[in-house]
Amino acid sequence: MPRRQAAFDDYTSAVPQIIIASTDSDFLDHLIPVLKDAANSRRIPALIQCLTRYSEDREADIERIGLTKHEEFLESVSRLQHVREDTVSLTTEILKLNQSIQASTEKLAEQKGALVNTKAIRQNIADATEALRDSLKVLHAVNHAHDLIRQKNYYSALKSLEDLQNEHLVPILQNRYATQHRLADVIQKSLPGSRKAISEAVMTDLNTWLFRVRETSQFLGEVAFYHTEMRRSRQRKRVEDNQFLANFKLNSSIELVCDESEEFDVLDNEELQVNFTPLFEALHIHDALGQSDRFRAEYAATRRQQKDLLLPSTVELLTDDESSLSSLLEGIAGFSIIEKETMRRVPQLRSAADVEELWESMCGAAISLTSRALNDVGNAEVLLKMKGFIALFVQTMEGWGYSISTLDTFLLTLFDKYAELLKHRFSEDFQEIVSTDDYMPMAINSREEYEKVINVSWFMQSQAVDDVTIGQSLDELLTEKVCRSLVERLSSQYLGQIVQILINLEHFEIACQELEQLLIRARSSSSAGGPLKLNATKEFRNNKKTAEKRIFELVNSKIDDLVDTAEYDWLATAVAPEPSNYMQTLTRYLSNIMNSTLLGLPREIKELIYFDALSHAANKILVGTFIPLHTALPLSPEVQNINSNGVAALALDVQYLTEFVSSLENGQMLRENLDELQQTVNLMESDNHDEFFDISIRNKKYGRVDALNGPVLLEKLPYKRDK
Secondary structure, eight states: OOOOOOOOOOOOHHEEEEEEEEHHHHHHHHHHHHHHHHTTTTOOOHHHHHHHHHHHHHHHHHHHHHHHSSHHHHHHHHHHHHHHHHHHHHHHHHHHHHEEEEEEEEHHHHHHHHHHHHHHHHHHHHHHHHHHHHHHHHHHHHHHHHHHTTTHHHHHHHHHHHIIIIIIIIIHHHTTTTHHHHHHHHHHHHHHHHHHHHHHHHHHHHHHHHHHHHHHHHHHHHHHHHHHHHHHHHHHHHHOOGGGGSOOTTTTOOOOOOOOSSSOTTTBBSSSSOOHHHHHHHHHHHHHOOOOHHHHHHHHHHHHHHHHHHOOOOOOOOOOOOBBHHHHHHHHHHHHHHHHHHHHHOTTSOHHHHHHHHHHHHHHHHHHHHHHHHHHOOOOOHHHHHHHHHHHHHHHHHHTTTOOHHHHHHHHHHHHHHHHHHHHHHEEEEHHHHHHOOOOOOOOOEEEEEEEHHHOOOOOSSSOOOOHHHHHHHHHHIIIIIHHHHGOOOOOOOOOHHHHHHHHHHHHHHHHHHHHHHHHTOOOOSOOSSSOOHHHHHHHHHHHHHHHHHHHHHHHHHHHHHTOOOOOOOTOSSOOOOHHHHHHHHHHHHHHIIITTTSSSSSHHHHHHHHHHHHHHHHHHHOOOOTSOOOOTTTTTOOOEEEEHHHHHHHHHHHHHHHHHEEEEEEEEGGGGGGHHHHHHHHHHHHHGGGSEEEEEEEHHSSSTTTTHHHHHHHHHOOOOOO
16 A cells, blocks of 8 residues: 655644755655645645745844854955956856867867768778678679589589578578678579579489480390300309209309309490499489489389380280390390399389389280280290290399299290190191001111111100190190091001001000109199199000000901801812811911011010900801801801811811911910810810710810800711710
8 A cells, every 4th residue: 555645733843854955855855745745734825834934034043143243244255256256257268268179179070070981981881892792702602503503513512502501691691681681582582493403403314314224224134134144154064064053043042152253243344334323413412402202203203104115015026126025025124123223222212112013014014015926926936936035034034133923924824835836736747647657667777777766756855844734735735636646547447557556556655654754853843742644645545455456356357358268168078188278378367467567566465466366266267157159167057067078177277277376476375265166176076976965074175165056066967976
């Protein structure tokens, strides 16, 4: 709360305190409260009265002092008068001196003003000079930066602009009263344009570099392919010296270690040098500009565009010009090598995903273009040439760490096409061979001729291929073309041809078994294990039985024809002096086919054919067929009676046949086929026919004679003997 003013009951004591105040401030300090109190209490007249009374009292005091000390007062006044006179005189002199000083001061002020003006001008000149000097420094820095840009020293130019801003422009701009402020502001606003100019200049140089790289991509790929081919040659030479190294493929760790002494940089050699400096500089500049992300995006877009320009619209597989497959693969290889090397040298610029994406895209495009062009290829040799290009491409890029699974799959597709063309060509050649072959055995007269035949009768695969593909191709080829063509020729009536077809079927069956083992040995490590079976093996085996059956048919047909020429006189009046002509012809025929036509057959097949032929001949001699022009054989219904001379003629022929069979290799076994015929003749020659009806005797002497045929023959004989 404000302090309350003191209230005065009587101003008599307050007035002296006010009057005797030593200073004006004390006087006011005492007077103001009294005035406020008098005004508030409406006692102004009282205050005035007190002041008046005090004044009258003081005047009375002065008058009293003057009356009591008059002389001293007058003396004092006299002295004061003299002092006043001296003071007036002194004042006059002071005034004169003052006028003199004032005149000097005005002159001095004029001189000082002139001096001040001179100093101000000099300061202004100095300030202007300093400002100009500072401005020249700024302009020199600007010019220096632009000179560096013109000299393509972009990073130094960028650093110069940064120094210009930090050392010159920022201090000036921070001082708003600086004389160079406007100039600094103009230059500061121009810096983004200068940095943009540097960025554009760098990108121009980089685009020039990228263009040159794209132009050299194919040559780079060609150099890389040549280097891979040289590595192949060195690896083959090492394998010749050490067969153990054959277990290691190109690009394997062992091969790479063995080839370390042959240093070769496909990017820096006598024929080609790829300088990555423009790329490094561009990346460095954009990183300094804080534009790394934008630069990476623009670089990736540019490489995608270059990839598209690298791929042609079509590929010619039958030419060697720029649109050929080799040129395409060389271009892709060079482009991909640049990408891989860029990723290795500048990991932050190209990611593995970006590089693999471009690689897969180019491989897919190359495969698509090649697949379309394959429709025009009808020569298997062209496919072999393509396979060589692609294999070289695969081995080269595998060495650079690229995935080749897509290309491996396409190689299998290419192999399918190759197998198809080979099958087609083989089918045509085989059909021509089959249609013109006389199916006669090949005569070999010397060891040299035998070696030549062996060398061209079989083959060894030099490279492992996909088991399923080659198995299916071989199966189809052998089954549909080879086996079926041979089987179709089994309708021939010429025994020699059928025998040769059987020999061929036997050879192909063995060849299929060898192929199965060969495919197992050539099976790639990624294939499933276990046995590998060709359906063609079973086909050749089954049709070999068909050929054997056909041989049986032809041989038995010939036997039938010969036996049908038999002219027995069952009621002859004299004993025949020699075997029948048909029997001599029959044995001669069997001997001839055994020693000529059937000679090339395996022993077991020959024995089986002989066994069946003799069994058929024995049965035919007994049963025969109804031929109106000739005399039928014993069991024929047309034969009603047989005398002893007829039996003797038959016995003579059977004995002749038996002796012939006995003279053959394994004759003892083959004679078993004649047991029924021989025992039947013995029964007809027996004097006691009743023995046949005695079970114990019949089983012992005529066990092979048919139980139904025996009585029929005995009924045709003219006599019977009792026991």
